[in-house]
Amino acid sequence: MPEKLRTAVVRFGDFQLNLQSGELQKHGIRLRLPGQSLTILATLLEHPGEIVTRDELKKTLWPEDTFVDFEHSVNSAVKRLREALNDSADNPRFVETLPRLGYRYVGPPVAHLEGPSASKTTLASATPAVISAEKQTPSAADWAAETSTSDAREERGLLQHRWRRWAISVAVSLGLLVVAGYFVRQWRMSPVLADTDLVLVSDFVNTTGDPVFDGSLKRVLVVKLGESPHFNLLNEPNLRAALQLMGRPANEKLVPPVDREVCQRAGAKVTIGGSIAALGNEFVIGLNAKNCQTGSTVAHQERRAPSHDQVLSTLGDMIPTFRRRLGESLATIQRFNTPIAQATTPSLSALKAYTMGDEARLQDKEEESVAFYTMAVELDPNFAIAYARLGALYRNLSRDSLSRQQMQKAFELREHVSEKEKLYIAAHYYTDFTREVDKSVETYELWTQIYPRDWIPYNNLADVSSRSGLLDKAIPAAQEALRLNPNSWFAYATLANAYLRASRFAEAKAVCERAVAENHVGPFTNTLVRIAYVEGDQAAIDREIAAAKGKPNEPLVLSFAAQATTGLGKLRAARHLFELAENVALQRGQKEVASNTAYDQSLPEGELGDLSAARSHVDKALQWNSDPASQAYAALTLARIGDVARAERFAKAADVSPLDTLHNDVDLGAARAAIQLGRKNPKLAIKELEAARPYDLSEVSSGSTLYLRGTAYLQAGSFKEAAAQFQRLIDNHGSAVTVYWPLAHLGLARAYAQDGQTAEALEKYREFLALWKDADPELPALQQARSEYQRLIKHGS
DSSP: OOGGGSOSEEEETTEEEETTTTEEEETTEEEOOOHHHHHHHHHHHHSTTSEEEHHHHHHHHSOTTOOOOHHHHHHHHHHHHHHHHTOOSSSOSSEEEETTTEEEEOSSOEEEEOSGGGSOOOGGGOOHHHHHHHHTSOOHHHHHTTSOHHHHHHHHHHHHHHHHHHHHHHHHHHHHHHHHHHHHHHHHHSOSSOTTSEEEEEEEEEOSSOGGGTTHHHHHHHHHHHTSTTOEEOOHHHHHHHHHHTTOOTTOOOOTTHHHHHHHHTTOSEEEEEEEEEETTEEEEEEEEEETTTOOEEEEEEEEESSGGGHHHHHHHHHHHHHHHTTOOHHHHHHSOOOHHHHSOSOHHHHHHHHHHHHHHHTTOHHHHHHHHHHHHHHOTTOHHHHHHHHHHHHHTTOHHHHHHHHHHHHHTGGGSOHHHHHHHHHHIIIIISOOHHHHHHHHHHHHHHSTTOHHHHHHHHHHHHHHTOHHHHHHHHHHHHHHOTTOHHHHHHHHHHHHHTTOHHHHHHHHHHHHHTTOOSTHHHHHHHHHHHHTOHHHHHHHHHHHTTSTTHHHHHHHHHHHHHHTTOHHHHHHHHHHHHHHHHHTTOHHHHHHHHHHHHHHHHHTTOHHHHHHHHHHHHHHOOSHHHHHHHHHHHHHTTOHHHHHHHHHHTOOOTTOHHIIIIIIHHHHHHHHHHTTOHHHHHHHTGGGGGGTTSTTTTTHHHHHHHHHHHHHTOHHHHHHHHHHHHHTGGGOOSTHHHHHHHHHHHHHHHTTOHHHHHHHHHHHHHHTTTSOTTOHHHHHHHHHHHHHHHHHO
């Protein structure tokens, strides 16, 4: 038995509660207090400093099949308890009210006294049941009238003995009832779910005939359970996989008995769902949790919403108590209990639109989901998480300016969301708006620590780390995301891309092939086309380009193919692919994509010697998009073709995003370094590239910072340092499937030659010429490499 129940008398401040007689005294004077108020006090004193929920009090005060006005009864009982204690709800000295949760004892320390002698209680102050029995028992005076004095004393002694036995029996019975009540409460409060147990959230059974409740109430439940680290919710991709194995549609409503079967197939422990029914102008809302194996109910709660507009708030008020009954600690409930109007929206219509957006997005209909999320923010301009969804979608669709607008709005409203969604918004804000790599990574890492079973922060951490060149973080995070969610093409694509950027091509290809074999439709073509170029598999290249035709990622695949083709020295073929990519993007109204494609073409044109073509593509790209990133790209190309003055103007104009890590350290760093190289200031060029070192393998660098740094060291006469930069670029082909990768071989050959390492230089020249054996023969870079190679042979002989 717990220590707090080993004694019959509890003292707190000037008050004393006798658990056997069930009476409250102050300075030895009995206070009149109804039984329900006494029970509430005893329950609070059993858990000093802890919250006792209203639902727990209901279970203590009434059997489950008793129908009472619970709210009124508890409020009245607590009010009378406060009156007896001379306490105040506004400034509590003993009983504190926690809105929507319950009550807590906050008074002086509770002392447990030993045995009934600790109390001055007499039989004259026994419980009502004892007093009633006393009145039915003959008194000593009645016996004295019929017997002699000696006989009267004997009979009186016998009566007192019988009385003591009877009183002790009653006291023991009351004590056993108190103990039994405690253990029943403890059994009911024992955790139904551990934090590792998998939970399936079902759809609400909606008998109101109003479709606005379909999906939207489930979304509330998912958000409110999902904000707690205690609940390990079955995610949508794994849910759809279970439905597929059952031969059912992926979007089928999960209501009994289907939800139980899905729950069993997915390996979940319980299914949590709800119901809503109309009752006049009111709505009856129910929450129910069932054991997936037995079908038995493990938790149930029901409440009425006075009107249609109060359904969401009523449901939100129900969930904290329901979470407690399922085993969550009060500490996490208090920490992760965002009001429902903040966690989602007070507008049912906005919530319905948001839910439809989620459903479309889960079916990979990103364009369609944009319309639903847009409708959601129009219906509720403060719907923070809907803005964040739009921001993430626009980034996926390469609409950067729109993405930044939406993420800015979401961040401004971030206090109106749950804890988990606050992390989601902050992480996307740092990733897509301010683009602070360190804050983005830190936020995702914090998210994984608070919600270690949520695959999304792992996946996004891997994505931002991969794009930033932090491959030591990217691969482990991507592996964990796929382990947590093996049914998401996002997780497959992220891991494949991380392996690709780390030049682990066999593993990247295996992940893509496994995803395709399991019918996951995702952007695997982007990765496979790069791998095909690395492996020199032209048939695979053609196959992937054909597979992308008509798909949303077609312009990107064509652009990737064009860049890789320039890496083979096939500039004429690359020009055709670049033109196709631009045309497809423009036909779809994607000017930003077309602009990026033009920039991607301008740089290799300049590096391979066609200065006029490089300048033309820069001018064209600026017509479609002239944001800071575009101006930085323009500055780099112009500097590399010798137009230093114009390059400097664009670099200065692009210096408007002081927080953007990759833009400042990589894009502008490369542009400024190229300007210094054009001015024959290699040491200043090296200095401009210093901040880019952690991000040399980033997506935006694509080998440029390593190549330019190697070129600067070469120009400065630091041949060994130059060789180290070119070698690192060669070793990381996955991060540079562009013209800079083959040119790094040529740069390394020149570094060795200048350093007097003739044999090593000849080997690297041969490697470069082998890579470009099928290159366009008129390329100036190729002709110059052949000439240098021949001179070195002659000089070496």
